[in-house]
Amino acid sequence: MKRFFSCLALSFFVAAISSTAFAQVQVGFRGGANFGIVSTPSVLDGLSSTIKPSPGFTGALFLEVPLSDRISFRPELAYVQKGFMVRESFDLNLSVINLPIGASVAYQSQDLEVPLLLKFNLTDGAVQPYFIAGPAVSYAVNGRIRTRGTGLFRTQPIDIDLNYGGALNRWDISGVVGAGLAFDAGAGKVFGEVRYQHGFSRQVQVPVLNLNVRNRGVAVSLGYSFPIGN
Structure with missing residues (x-):
């Protein structure tokens, strides 16, 4: 798996070195928010806890290498905060009044990611809608679990660092699909993307238990790209 990740990263830099051989190669950056969540394992079906998205930052540097008039290869080197949030709440009946009591637990990981995407431009002109699709591989550099009390009073968060290895998997292979809208802005392009x-x-790898926990996420980004080379 580590060798696979190294090959993906190497392809990004090989594309960078050879980019001057392509006309209208673009280099760019994007930044925005990632709303991470996970697939819900069946063992939680009977619980009242609610799994909700965990918002976090995402950003990337990328190249855009034309393969044809409408199709480009877009390797990225990205940072993504992934995770999810679990909220539990109930009312404490004190006869005279019901006190709302609850807690939230957020799992957050800081990931380095290499998406290898194809970009499909739908039209030419000053405004260009497009689609992207492709695989990505990521590595969790570190992670934490943040807990806090909620309800009538909101407590200060308590953070617990995660120890990867064993039950917790650092690596994640995923598929990416998205759409965006690019606008001409001087020599470059401004774009918004989902x-x-x-x-x-x-x-999560636990013997005996079948915990089908897999990352999901929706990211919204704004960015800018500009041509390099000839």
Whole structure:
């Protein structure tokens, strides 16, 4: 798996080195928010806890290498905050009044990611709608579990660092699909983009228990790209 990740990263830099051989190669950056969540394992079906998206930052540097008039290869080197949030709440009956009591638990990981995408431009002109699709591989550099009390009073968060290895998987292979709209802006392009990421790697490996926990996420980004080379 590590060799696979290294090959993906190497392809990004090989494309960068050879980019001057292509006309209208674009280099760019994007930044925005990722709303991470996970698939719900069946063991939680009978519980009242609610799994909700965990918002976090995402950003990337990328190249856009034309393969034809409408199709480009877009390797990225990205940072993504993934995770999910679990909320539990109930009322404490004190006869005279019901006190709302609850807690939230957020799992958050800081991932380095290499998406290898194809970009399909639908039209030419000053405004260009497009689609993107392709695989991605990511590595969780670190992670934490953040807990806090909610309800009538909101407590200060308590953070617990995660130890990867064993039950927790650092690696994640996923598929990415998305759509965007680019606008001419001087020599470059300004764009807005929405993408969905569907993880295929099981994130929790526990003997006996079948915990089908896989990453999911929706990211919204704004960015800018400009031509380099000839």
